[in-house]
Amino acid sequence: MENTTYIALSRIDVLTRALDVSANNLANVNTDGFKASKELFSDYLVHQKGANTLPGDKDQAFTEDKSTYRDHLQGPMHTTGNLTDFAINGEGYFAVRTTQGIRLTRNGQFHRRMDGTIVDGTGNPILDNNGRNLVLQQESDLLSAASDGTLSTQTGPIGIIGLLTVDNPNTLVAEGAFLLRPTTQTHQVARPEIRQGMLEASNVNAVSETTRMVEIQRAYDLTFQLIQTESTRHLNAIDKITAEASS
Incomplete structure (x- = not known):
């Protein structure tokens, strides 16, 4: 040859x-x-x-x-109206607790479990800024979120959504479509900015990706x-x- x-x-x-x-x-x-x-x-x-x-x-x-x-450019936001949907504007990742440990994600599509715990689509609890599960005590609780991630109901605050980041996002290892495993030290985002009732869409440009294929x-x-x-x-x-x- x-x-x-x-x-x-x-x-x-x-x-x-x-x-x-x-x-x-x-x-x-x-x-x-x-x-x-x-x-x-x-x-x-x-x-x-x-x-x-x-x-x-x-x-x-x-x-x-x-x-x-991975291209970590922020994707466009779209409105859903669901009170347990959240989008991050700027840097940071939601932290969720899985059976393999803490994982990060930009997918903020959450829902309330039967016991009140706020979880992602696969049942992983979302964590607050102290690493604890966020829980709605009553099914009738009306959830609201401030831009800094503070969650409240009609009875008062229940916690602050924890946003973590790493110094180099390219050290994150993908697990599935939206979970990321940190391989270096994580730390809290200094100025978190969260939008309630919205989700961040994929940053894939379908037209350019099809042309590239x-x-x-x-x-x-x-x-x-x-x-x-x-x-x-x-x-x-x-x-x-x-x-x-x-x-």
Whole structure:
């Protein structure tokens, strides 16, 4: 196999990864609080050794899939009117208690459990700024939220929604569509800003993501055609050499 094919295969590997990432973004275009993923690729040169190396062919460029990262740009807000829906304007994440520990999320679609605990869609309790569960004592409680996250009912305040953040959001590890596992120290947001009755939509741009998928697919097809052309050329060369040797 010649170097042309090796280089093309490295490109195929990268394009396959890019297609998977883009497809996952599109699948979550309607997931509240979802943050789009981006790929981080790089080209690197390999120095060719040997006395028969032609001028200009000393280095060959390969493509490497380095990693993926999340675009933490805030998504648009939309009104729901539900008293237990909250959107974060600015930095920070809601903290929820899961069976695996504390997780962060931008998805503020919560509801009241039978025992009064405010939980997310999978039943994880949302935490206050002291790490405790937020609980509505009575089913008839009329919940209101101040912009700083202070929750109150007609009987008075019940707690403050805890908003946590980390120094580098790219250290957060995704778990599912909207939960993030912190791998570094978290701390409270200094100036939290919360909107009640609203949710933050996904920051995926469906039109640009679809266009990008088409571009990736075209690049994949062209690269694959190159591999097939090289394979055909090799086979023809082998057939010709075999024919000449036997004549």
